[in-house]
Amino acid sequence: MGSNETNESPWVVKQEQIDRFFDRVEKRRASAAFIQGPHACGKSTTMMAHILSQAQAKVPGASVVYILPSSVECAVLRRYLASDEFNKELPAAIANDIATELPENYTLPAGCLLITHYKQMLEWFSSNGKKFPFGNRAVIAMDIETNPTADGEILLGRILEWASSCFEVENPAAAVMVISPFASPRTEWILDYLVRRKPDVIRIPEGANPPIKxxxxxxxxxxxxxxxxxxxxxxxxxxxxxxxxxxxxxxxxxxxxxxxxxxxxxxxxxxxxxxxxxxxxxxxxxxxxxxxxxxxxxxxxxxxxxxxxxxxxxxxxxxxxxxxxxxxxxxxxxxxxxxxxxxxxxxxxxxxxxxxxxxLPDIEPSGTAYAADIYWTLLRLVGEWPSKSFTSMPVRRVPIAAAGIEIVNRLVFLGCMTHSGSGCMLTQKGSDVLMIKRCILPDVDFHVACLIASASHRANTQRPNVMRVIIRLAALLQVGIGNVYRKVDMAKQPSVDEVQRMCKGAGASLARKGALWIALGLWQAAVHTGKKALGSYITDGLYRMAFPAEWLMINPAAMQKARNIVGALEAAYGLQPFVDGEELSATELTGEEVMFIERELLSAYRHNLVVVSSDVQTSPFDAVSFQDVKIGGGEILNIRDECEEGGLCLAIYSQLAMRGSDYFVHDVTAIPGDLLKEVDKDTGVRIADSIASTMTSES
CATH class of the missing domain: 3.40.50.300 (P-loop containing nucleotide triphosphate hydrolases)
Incomplete structure (x- = not known):
């Protein structure tokens, strides 16, 4: 694509090495190359055109597939490679060799270049019984991500699994070329492990143009x-x-x-x-x-x-x-x-x-796959390769092994997977959690999905009101309580009565318990009159922050987002809709129903527990690590007020943050301590055992 470089593309100095790689594809049956080159060196344009010409000449009958992380990149690159502007600069034009769509039987014409993206390729694997859809003669070029995702980890694993299987079939020619702008020892290792020989490593130098300062x-x-x-x-x-x-x-x-x-x-x-x-x-x-x-x-x-x-x-x-x-x-x-x-x-x-x-720190990125999405990544890997140990799966290794071990233990204790063979397999709950992400809320937080999946099974003996409230709490947690409302900086702390007067419904009566119930009460106060209620906050076509009290700021746009999530979840779980104005009566709760909901919250957020003392001289601490923490500054009420004098109280939090050397818990909501035994009984696992991390267990 367009570039402000004026010299020959830097990759050309490695053309001979690329050609030698293709010379051996037929003989090796399965081959792998790792191509590292700086941005804008021509990897996805003129180098890809050269790879296509090499495949056409030296791997007869093979399809060529170039896989990019996103559909946007795919659409832009496809248009550019088919353009006259690009093709007039090539020794031989490739515009007519670019496949614009995939036949239903996955049969690509030999020598064609198909440009696709991660999600599409994963869908093709899925609809083809998790088998490689293009036969045993194919050249696959795949860009790896600067920010690795679960999709990317799984897709690379599926492709390498196919390449490895080609040693056992007749007349194969499998070539996998992984393309990256940075060094990736994790990728080189898995290529070596699965293709049974060290990959050809092709490192493209910087071009002659001066770097941007x-x-x-x-x-x-x-x-x-x-x-x-x-x-x-x-x-x-x-x-x-x-x-x-x-x-x-x-x-x-x-x-x-x-x-x-x-x-x-x-x-x-x-x-x-x-x-x-x-x-x-x-x-x-x-x-x-x-x-x-x-x-x-x-x-x-x-x-x-x-x-x-x-x-x-x-x-x-x-x-x-x-x-x-x-x-x-x-x-x-x-x-x-x-x-x-x-x-x-x-x-x-x-x-x-x-x-x-x-x-600059020069490290291989681990991305969201093994940070924000580590629960999802490990759960999906078990779903893709059940009963296999993580070290025998055809995927790159978890960057921090201790993190992988810890999260797998938690997934087992949460009831999302169980030990099987040399690895694990999904439970029904684990499958339900993945279904929520795949079919209802693609960006859902893991703990939110865990809450919904667990409660949906247990709530079938309860009134519909219970599941409606759980769905509302889940929606508020998904949007982020701190995005829904916030205490105004430097404002005095309101009394419980003042907070309750700003709330409606179940949240009003339970506001003293903290952040989550306050969020529910404020949300219901804003929406309870019907579908058009939030429209009163719109000016100039945009939602504006509202300040209903000198100590309170609410975000109507975030409330609308929560309302949309509530609608999607209620439809997915078959909850009957009600007419405008019935929000409060459709979500009223008895004392026993409140306890049921709190038990579900404690079960789903058991690894996000903070212990608070009524004594201001005693620091709250995180129940997993015993690390002293501070309560975040945005809390409207003081959670210590829920503790009996001289005693301790238990609370869940939605977020743990670090500033400087201090840890802060946010969105703190008190949970009755006597529910611990009930959760132990319901899950068959003592909470004390299930929240003991591998770190605290070994110490």
Whole structure:
């Protein structure tokens, strides 16, 4: 695609090594190569055209499939490789060799290039009985992700499993080429392990063009970014001077100036036009790829990002700020490499103090697959390869082995999987949890899905009101309680009576228990009159923050998102709808029903427990790690008030965060301690045993 490099593509110096790889494909039966090259070196364009020509000449009858992480990349690249602009530069045009669709029987014409993406390829595997859909003669090129996902881990495993099986079939020619902008020892190891020989490692050098230099911003950099935002959105500013902001901590500033965000849910048919129409764009964290943008002159990069991380100090998933690593910074710079603007005229601003590229952490990214989504990744791996040990699965190894062991133990104790053979297999609950993610809420949090799946089975002996309330609590947890409401900074703490007056329904009577019930009460107060209730918060076509009390800020847009989730879940679980105005009567609860719901919350969030003392001199502590924690500053009520004098109380939390050296629990909700024995009885596992981490068990 478009680039501001003027010299021959850097990959060409490795053309002979690529050709030698193809010389041996037929003889080896199954072959693998790992190609590492910098961004904008021609890997996905002219090198891919050369790979196609080599496959056509040396692997007769083979299909060629190029797999990209996203459907957006796939659509943009497919159009570019078929364009006259690209083909006129090639020794032999390939436009007529690009397959535009896949036949129903998966029979690709030999020598054709099919460009597809991860999710589509996984669907083809699934609909073909988890078997490789294109026979035993194929060349597969696959881009690995800068931010590895569960989809990517599973897809690479399926492809390598196919390549390994080709040693046992007649007339095979399986070639797997894994393409990456960074070194990946984990990938090289699994290629060696499954293809039974060391892969051909082809490392493409940097091109002759000078690298893009860092331009550090001064302190406080927020003021400089604010000025750049205003400048970028001036009338006619888009003409010849576009800017991309990778500064998500200033999202509110971007929204106020009508800068739209580009995220993973971008429409493939719209994104190319979108990025070339806007004068400025906010790039979401973990955006996987870069695209050509006309007149892109500058990129503003935030040095750090805040996100989930498995913390070996607590054996918990925590939210923490970390510096971006080298692979992430190079991915951001690649937007400028693909600009039509001359290399010497583009600027890469960074909020970091140093301009030395060498100071960047140079580590192989583990991505969301083994951070925020580690529960999902391990659960899906067991679903794909039941009864196999993780070390015998055809997948890359878990980056932090201790984290993998800990989460597998938790999944067993939560009843999502059980030991089987040399590994594990899914239980019915585990399958139900995955079904929620696959069919109802693709972005659902694991613990939220666990709550819904467990409660849906147990609630069949309860009134529909119980499941309705569980669904509402799940929706609020999914959106994030801190996104639904927040205590105004520096405001005095309200009394329980003041909070209850702002709430409606079951949440009002239970508000003293803390964050989750307060969220329910505030949400029901906003929506209980019917479908149009939240419309009163809309001005100029947008939801605006509301301040119904001097100490309270609510977010109607987040409440609407929760309402949409409630609708999807109620439809999925067959709960009968009710007419406008019946929200409160349809969700009223008895004391026993409240206890049932609290028992389900405790069971699902058993690894997110904090113990609080009525004594202010005694620090709360995380029940898994015994690590002292602090209660987050956004809590409206003091959870200590729920503790009996001189005693302890138990609470669940939805998030553990770290700032500096301190740990903070957020969205704290008190749970009756005497429910512990009931959960033990219901699950057949003592909570004390199930929450003991591998760390605390060994110490």
């Amino acid at each position: 860092f331009t550090p911003m001064g302190e406080p950099w927020e003021e400089d970014v604010a000025k750049m935002v205003i400048e970028a959105m001036r009338p006619n500013a888009a003409r010849g001077c576009r800017t991309i902001f990778g500064v998500t901590s200033l999202r509110d500033l971007m929204i106020r100036h009508d800068i739209e965000a580009l995220g993973k849910s971008a429409d493939p048919n719209r994104v190319a036009a979108f990025i070339n129409e806007e004068g400025a764009i906010l790039l979401e964290n973990y955006f996987q790829y870069s695209l050509p943008v006309n007149d892109l002159h500058s990129f503003v990069s935030e040095d750090s990002l805040r996100g989930p991380h498995f913390d070996l100090g607590t054996f918990q998933m925590i939210r923490v700020s970390r510096r971006k690593n080298r692979a992430e910074i190079l991915r951001e710079q690649s937007w400028l490499l693909k600009s039509r603007v001359a290399r010497e005229n583009v600027v890469f601003y960074t909020t970091r103090a140093s301009s030395r590229f060498e100071d």
